[in-house]
Structure formats: C-alpha cells, structure tokens
Amino acid sequence: xxxxxxxxxxxxxxxxxxxxxxxxxxxxxxxxxxxxxxxxxxxxxxxxxxxxxxxxxxxxxxxxxxxxxxxxxxxxxxxxxxxxxxxxxxxxxxxxxxxxxxxxxxxxxxxxxxxxxxxxxxxxxxxxxxxxxxxxxxxxxxxxxxxxxxxxxxxxxxxxxxxxxxxxxxxxxxxxxxxxxxxxxxxxxxxxxxxxxxxxxxxxxxxxxxxxxxxxxxxxxxxxxxxxxxxxxxxxxxxxxxxxxxxxxxxxxxxxxxxxxxxxxxxxxxxxxxxxxxxxxxxxxxxxxxxxxxxxxxxxxxxxxxxxxxxxxxxxxxxxxxxxxxxxxxxxxxxxxxxxxxxxxxxxxxx
Amino acid sequence: xxxxxxxxxxxxxxxxxxxxxxxxxxxxxxxxxxxxxxxxxxxxxxxxxxxxxxxxxxxxxxxxxxxxxxxxxxxxxxxxxxxxxxxxxxxxxxxxxxxxxxxxxxxxxxxxxxxxxxxxxxxxxxxxxxxxxxxxxxxxxxxxxxxxxxxxxxxxxxxxxxxxxxxxxxxxxxxxxxx
Numbered sequence: 001x002x003x004x005x006x007x008x009x010x011x012x013x014x015x016x017x018x019x020x021x022x023x024x025x026x027x028x029x030x031x032x033x034x035x036x037x038x039x040x041x042x043x044x045x046x047x048x049x050x051x052x053x054x055x056x057x058x059x060x061x062x063x064x065x066x067x068x069x070x071x072x073x074x075x076x077x078x079x080x081x082x083x084x085x086x087x088x089x090x091x092x093x094x095x096x097x098x099x100x101x102x103x104x105x106x107x108x109x110x111x112x113x114x115x116x117x118x119x120x121x122x123x124x125x126x127x128x129x130x131x132x133x134x135x136x137x138x139x140x141x142x143x144x145x146x147x148x149x150x151x152x153x154x155x156x157x158x159x160x161x162x163x164x165x166x167x168x169x170x171x172x173x174x175x176x177x178x179x180x181x182x183x184x185x186x187x188x189x190x191x192x193x194x195x196x197x198x199x200x201x202x203x204x205x206x207x208x209x210x211x212x213x214x215x216x217x218x219x220x221x222x223x224x225x226x227x228x229x230x231x232x233x234x235x236x237x238x239x240x241x242x243x244x245x246x247x248x249x250x251x252x253x254x255x256x257x258x259x260x261x262x263x264x265x266x267x268x269x270x271x272x273x274x275x276x277x278x279x280x281x282x283x284x285x286x287x288x289x290x291x292x293x294x295x296x297x298x299x300x301x302x303x304x305x306x307x308x309x310x311x312x313x314x315x316x317x318x319x320x321x322x323x324x325x326x327x328x329x330x331x332x333x334x335x336x337x338x339x340x341x342x343x344x345x346x347x348x349x350x351x
Numbered sequence: 352x353x354x355x356x357x358x359x360x361x362x363x364x365x366x367x368x369x370x371x372x373x374x375x376x377x378x379x380x381x382x383x384x385x386x387x388x389x390x391x392x393x394x395x396x397x398x399x400x401x402x403x404x405x406x407x408x409x410x411x412x413x414x415x416x417x418x419x420x421x422x423x424x425x426x427x428x429x430x431x432x433x434x435x436x437x438x439x440x441x442x443x444x445x446x447x448x449x450x451x452x453x454x455x456x457x458x459x460x461x462x463x464x465x466x467x468x469x470x471x472x473x474x475x476x477x478x479x480x481x482x483x484x485x486x487x488x489x490x491x492x493x494x495x496x497x498x499x500x501x502x503x504x505x506x507x508x509x510x511x512x513x514x515x516x517x518x519x520x521x522x523x524x525x526x527x528x529x530x
Contacts, residue, residue, distance in 0.1 A: 014515050041387055336461070
C-alpha cells in the first residue's frame with residue numbers, strides 16, 4: 001500500500017462517514033416502510049379499522065367475511081375482443097372460481113342483516129394469467145378515496161359503550177364528505193332482494209381495456225343477472241343463512257347466469273371517482289355469460305385460498321387512475337396474509 | 352495459481368448491477384406492502400420481474416465466482432474479520448438465491464399468477480397450499496430484513512476499506528486499484 005497517511009481529523013471524518021452512510025440508508029428504509037410515519041394511512045390501518053367494525057374473527061376475511069364458494073365458467077362471445085387483447089374476452093369458455101358474500105367483517109352475521117352483497121370472481125386464462133374482480137351489489141361506492149373509506153369506517157364503528165355507531169360521528173363524516181350523500185340516500189330506499197342469484201354486481205372502480213394496437217378504453221363492468229328479482233319474505237327473515245340456502249336450492253335445479261356488461265366511459269367521465277356513476281346513456285357491450293354450476297361452503301371450498309385482489313389482471317386489462325384500487329389491493333393482501341396465517345395455526349382449515 | 356488483485360471484470364459488473372437491483376428491491380418491497388397510494392400497484396409490477404432478474408444474475412454470478420480467480424484478502428486483516436467477511440458473503444449469496452425462489456414459491460402456494468408483465472407468466476413451482484403460504488410469506492419478510500441488515504454491514508465494511516484502511520479490498524471490486 002502506498003497511501004499517504006491520514007491526519008487524525010481526516011480519519012475521524014472518514015470513520016464518521018463509514019457509520020453515517022449506512023445509518024442514513026437505514027433511516028430512509030424505515031421511512032419507506034412506513035415505520036417512521038405512524039400517522040400515514042397504510043394497508044395495516046385499513047385492515048385494523050375493518051376489524052374494529054366487524055370484530056376480530058381469526059381465519060376469516062376482514063371484510064365480506066361471510067360467504068360461499070361457487071364454480072362455473074365464463075362463455076365469452078368475442079364482442080369485447082376488439083377492445084381488449086385479454087384472452088378472457090376472446091370467444092370461448094374458461095373456468096371461473098367465485099365467491100358470493102355479504103358485506104361486513106362478521107362471519108356469523110345473519111344474511112338479512114346486511115343489505116349489500118358481493119360477487120368475487122377469478123377467471124383462469126389458458127396462458128396462466130388470471131382476471132380477479134370483486135364486485136358489489138350497489139350502484140356506486142360511498143367514497144372516492146382510501147382516506148374517505150378509512151374515515152367512513154371510523155365514523156360508523158360501533159361505540160364500545162353502546163355497541164352502536166355514534167350518530168354524531170356519522171353526521172360529522174357526512175359534512176366532511178358530501179360525496180357520500182348519494183350513497184346514503186340510495187341505501188335508505190334500497191330494498192334487498194331474496195337471492196344472490198338476482199343481484200346485479202358492479203365493479204364500481206374503473207379499469208382500462210387495451211387492445212392489440214395499444215388503444216385504451218376506460219370501462220366499468222357489471223354482472224347483470226338472468227334471474228328475476230323478488231323481495232325478501234318473512235320466511236327468509238327467520239333463516240340466518242337464507243341466501244346460502246336459496247343459492248344451493250337454485251343450483252340444484254340448474255346453472256345460474258349473468259351477462260358481463262362493459263360500460264364505456266366517454267372522454268369527460270371521471271375514472272378516479274367511484275362515488276359517482278357515469279351517465280346512464282353510455283354505450284355498453286355484452287362480453288359474454290357467466291354460468292355458475294355449483295356452490296360449496298367456503299371453509300373447505302375452492303375460494304377459501306383466493307385473494308380477490310382487483311389488481312390481479314391479465315394483459316389487456318389494466319388499473320385506472322382510481323385511487324381505491326391500490327388501497328384495495330394492499331389491504332386485501334394484508335387481510336389474506338393474516339387469515340392464511342391464522343388458518344394455518346388453527347390446523348388446516350378446521351373452521 | 353496466479354494471484355489476482357481484482358475480481359474478474361464480469362463479476363465486478365455483476366456485483367454493482369446486483370447491488371443496485373437488490374437495494375432497489377428491498378426498498379420496493381417494504382414500500383409496496385405498506386403504501387395505499389398508486390405506488391402500490393406500480394411497485395408490485397416491478398417487484399416480480401426484478402426478482403426474476405436477480406435470480407438469473409445470481410446464478411451466473413455464482414458460476415463466475417467458482418470458475419474465476421479471487422483476490423486474496425490482505426494479510427493485515429485479523430482472522431476474526433476474515434471469518435466474518437467470508438460468512439457475510441455466503442449469507443449474501445444464499446439470500447440472493449433464496450429470496451426470489453421463496454417469493455416465487457409463496458406466490459405459487461397462494462395461487463397467484465406470477466406475472467412478469469406483457470402477458471408473460473411463470474409456471475407455479477408449488478401446488479396451492481395455504482399452510483405453505485402461511486410459512487413462506489413471513490419468511491420472505493424476515494429474510495428481506497436479514498438481507499437488508501447484511502447489506503448494510505457489507506456497505507459499512509466496504510466504506511471502512513475504501514476510506515480508512517485503503518488496503519486494496521475495495522478496489523478489488525471497483526477495479527481502480529493502485530497497488
């Protein structure tokens with residue numbers, strides 16, 4: 001070595017750098033992971049607030065905890081293949097694993113207690129890609145942003161003293177989030193149907209279809225039922241699992257069908273605000289028919305291990321600028337990690 | 352055996368390329384699981400192909416590591432530091448190899464399609480298995496944190512050699528050595 005010797009001062013400065021550079025990187029790493037900013041909205045916080053509303057139920061999803069698995073296929077008619085290169089839209093039939101559920105974090109909630117229902121689907125493309133979508137039987141989402149959702153959940157969380165949400169908190173939320181008023185107005189007049197089979201399920205969030213030439217079209221989608229709706233009966237209200245029993249009975253008599261309807265956004269339509277429906281005159285495309293053949297209890301069923309993350313998309317379907325999509329994806333992953341760990345601890349799905 | 356003062360040029364290039372890729376990967380990983388912003392989807396989309404790239408590069412690198420001559424550590428380095436250096440290098444190689452494989456296996460066990468973008472999908476390397484996923488998912492996190500700590504110690508040691516000791520250890524990887 002032919003290095004000129006360092007002065008004591010030089011040596012101290014250099015030794016300090018040896019420590020400070022890794023320290024600086026470490027602090028930046030901790031900041032990136034959110035450990036230094038506990039006030040920042042994170043996936044953990046979203047899952048926590050859902051748990052506070054619905055209670056902690058180990059081994060279950062943190063939201064839409066009560067549900068049933070279904071299997072079937074999607075018969076694409078090819079109509080949407082001009083809009084998207086995704087294999088799911090090419091004429092033909094591919095397998096689908098789905099799940100009907102009711103909103104909320106309580107897996108023991110009676111079916112009649114929850115008006116909003118959901119249908120989640122995983123379409124398995126032949127090339128190994130999947131299209132997963134979680135849809136809800138409501139026309140639009142209450143809020144536009146993840147922060148709005150967090151505040152809504154906080155405002156409607158049951159008060160530990162009374163077991164009921166504090167009406168004042170809800171009033172304060174509505175004052176701060178006027179975009180939620182149409183949803184509450186809709187919910188007030190909404191009459192739930194007697195069956196998952198007759199509900200219309202909407203993507204709520206916007207997505208972007210891309211064709212082989214790279215042209216993009218913003219869309220929302222809906223599963224529109226073939227089954228006519230009827231109101232909940234008095235007998236239904238006696239049965240905490242009437243939706244599950246109804247579905248099993250209907251499937252025993254034959255498959256249930258929905259049309260996949262794509263609604264095309266016009267240039268001025270906002271794709272980043274799920275609290276607003278697009279005008280009713282927007283063009284639609286019927287992309288094919290969902291045919292569900294069979295239902296199974298979720299605990300042992302084929303949907304148990306599926307996280308219906310709305311950002312698991314095949315080439316040809318992409319996320320839009322809707323900020324809820326990223327929050328849903330991040331929070332679903334947390335919920336999935338938590339419940340799969342709990343199920344493993346409980347011994348392979350004894351729930 | 353002829354003695355060399357620097358690592359093989361291809362090995363040096365791989366070292367610096369992988370240094371950037373791995374540090375980026377560690378930051379991408381911790382950010383994507385915590386943020387609910389639009390970074391989430393973007394980072395997840397980068398994480399998987401970048402992981403595959405690291406896996407391919409580490410295989411090439413290990414092959415080069417075993418087939419090329421390595422510069423010896425200077426005689427001035429005490430035995431315990433030599434042992435620590437060798438141990439940390441093998442921990443680094445092991446983690447570079449294990450992390451992408453565990454990531455791939457855990458996605459397979461969860462039934463997630465391992466998409467690399469552009470319609471490219473890796474085949475699953477395990478069957479869908481909840482218990483396996485419940486094991487691999489936290490393991491992926493813990494090994495990432497161990498990798499981060501090891502990389503930081505490696506960085507501190509490299510800086511010590513480069514700035515204070517100036518004993519040729521750092522220049523054996525930069526190739527700009529004056530001996």
